[in-house]
Structure formats: C-alpha cells, structure tokens
Amino acid sequence: MEPKRRADVERNERALLDAAAKVFATSGVGATVREVAAAAGVGMGTLYRHFPTRADLMVAVYRHQIDACAEAGPALLAAAPTPFAALLDWIHLFVDFLATKHGVAKVWQGDAAGYTALHQLFLDRLVPVLSDLLHAATASGEVVADIKPYELIRAVGDLVAWTVQDPNYDVRRIVTLLITGLRQPQPERPAS
Amino acid sequence: MEPKRRADVERNERALLDAAAKVFATSGVGATVREVAAAAGVGMGTLYRHFPTRADLMVAVYRHQIDACAEAGPALLAAAPTPFAALLDWIHLFVDFLATKHGVAKVWQGDAAGYTALHQLFLDRLVPVLSDLLHAATASGEVVADIKPYELIRAVGDLVAWTVQDPNYDVRRIVTLLITGLRQPQPERPAS
C-alpha cells in the first residue's frame, strides 16, 4: 500500500515537523514559514511541497494534541460526579489547549485565507465530543439553555483565541461564567 | 487657539474621512489604505500625514458612533425596568455596533501591529459606562458574579469580533447567555 517514497522526503518531513513544533512553541504560532524552513534546514520549496499551506503545517503539528483532547471527553464523562461537571472539565481542557499555544487566534479564526484547514480540524474532531457531553448534561437536567455544540465551542474558541498575557483578564473565569449561564433559561432578547 | 491651518489640509482631511467611511462601509474595515487614498483622490503621503497609522484613520471614522454608544448608557439605566435589563440592553447595543462593521475584528484585537489605537479608544470610552451599569446591577442584587467591567467588555468584544455571516451561529444569543451567567454564583474552577 505504501507508494515507496524516497528517503530524503521522509527525512525532510520529519525535520520540518520537528522544526515547526519547536518554532511554534518558541516564537508563537504566528512564526513565519521562512523561519520554520530555516530551522528545518530546508528551502521554501521543500516546505511547501510537504505542506501546501501554512495551515496544513499547523494541522500536522497539532493533530496529536487535538486528538488527545477529543479522546478525553468520554473519560471525563465517566469519571466526573455529574455530566455538567464533566462538561465544565472538558471545556477547560480545551481552553488550556488553546491558551498555551500563544497566538492560535489567527488559526481559530477561519476567515483569514489559509487558516481554514486547522479550524476545520478543530471542529470535525471536537464538536462530536462536545455534543455528547452537552446532551448528557441536558439529559441530567443541569443544562437548560438551548444551545448547539457548534455554537458553544465556537464561543469558547472566540473567547480564548486572542488571549494574550494580561493580568487583568482571566479567560478561564469568563468561560466558566459562560458555561454557568447554561444552567439558567435565557431571557428574551432585547429589541436591537 | 487655532493654529491657522492651510486650506488644502482641511479639504483633504475631510475628503479622507468621507472616503474612509464610504470605503469601510463598502469593502469592510479591512480595506487597504491605498483604496482609501485613491477614493479620497489623494496620495499615500497625504493620508499618512493626516492619520499616521491605519488605526488612527479608523478612530477618526468611528469616534462618533462609539461616543453615541457610550452616551446611551445612562439613558438606558434610567429607562429600563431594572439595572440588569439596562445592562443587557446596553451590551446588545455594543454588540450591534461591532457586528455591523464587517471585520472590526482585527481592530478589536489590539495585538496586530497598528490596530491598537482604536482598541484603546473603545476601552477608554466604554469601560466607564459599563462600569456604572454593572455596579448598578450588582447593587440591585441581580448580578452576583464577581466580574470587572474590563473583563466583561473584553469578553463580549472577543465573542463578536470575528463574527461573520453564519446561519449556524447567532452571537447575540451567546452574549445573552454570558450575561445571564452573571446572575449565578460561579462554581469552583476545575483543576486544569
């Protein structure tokens, strides 16, 4: 099944992934492709042949961690005292993931050309997990607000995305506040 | 007191403001400075002498509307049945303002070089207003969560900032959810 790839492509791909992970961790996800290519000791052409777009590179780098987050969902649901607690725990796991990657913002936001791929991966992988958690918490009666998983994860993502170091702002508290709101019925929307 | 400005600077400044307002409304706030300069019929140099940075231009264009939003605060507080209702109304006013400007995102987010000025204007002008509303709603006992005005406006801004047309996502509902959460005490933060 394996189409027999040349030795150098294998080597370069690995070098690129390692370099990208290191560079993204150091200089933030906003690091330039040139920086990554240089760190890997390859040219731009090579980088782009392996990862046709900046986003593809990111996808490759973060795929593992996203998977881990997704897989933690069912585990938390089994372990936590109530489904709502599991939901809250999982959301915070997600927040931690996003928050530690300095500058995933531009990624989370799919609008800017080129970042869509990673955004999509986030959604494809995490929405189903959140969906289960949310339904469980609704079934248990803890969550009464009518909200779709997509809406919730997107909201949380938006909240965390642009977070930078700021002593006056603790995203986690805000996210908790949002989740807390799910336990209350929503008031009428005021006239705009 | 007026330092006696030349006639052409006055004329060009007006042309630039008008053009910018029109272009921002048409092509979104992300429109290029070149586009604005062209629309105003002036060169780049002129634009930059009047507005040393892209953000300064935006500040000039949106100042009125931000002021209007700020001034609506006390009025709503006086008119609404309860302080909490006023708070919710005002927040939605703010959301409407942000949401109608297609692409204020990059502006709200001060991190990207050049957009800081407008972000600062938002905060300087609106935080005090929100502060009053929030204190009133806390005093009336409706709001029990401990949250600072800056945290709240920033959260709402973050939620709205990247909003694009999306039938599956209604920001206003999410924001309402967040505000609703203010009426409940916050649970312990789960271990990260």
Place this chain on the structure above:
DNA sequence: TGAAAAACGGAACAACGCTCCGTATGTTGA
C-alpha cells in the same frame, strides 16, 4: 509678487504567504 513654509504625490521599502523552475539527488534497469 515672490520666497519661505507647509503640504503633496507616489515610488520604494520591509515583511508576509506562496510559486516557479533550474539544479541536485535518490532510484532503478541493464
């Protein structure tokens, strides 16, 4: 009216993601 002062226009710069193609290198059949 004629300099001096002030403002103008737009070519040019740096940084970005991304493309292109001449060159080097790994693979394979004889």
Place this chain on the structure above:
DNA sequence: TCAACATACGGAGCGTTGTTCCGTTTTTCA
C-alpha cells in the same frame, strides 16, 4: 556498477500588505 530518468530540492522572485521618504507643488503673507 553505472547511466538515465523520475523525483525532490533550494531560494530567488511575485503579489499584497502597512509605512516611509523626499523631490515637487501649492499656499500663505510680508
């Protein structure tokens, strides 16, 4: 073992940003 072919490589270069710089034009006022 060794050509010759497919494949992959490197990095100069493109198009797009916001912004700067400076030779030229316009306005002002003695």
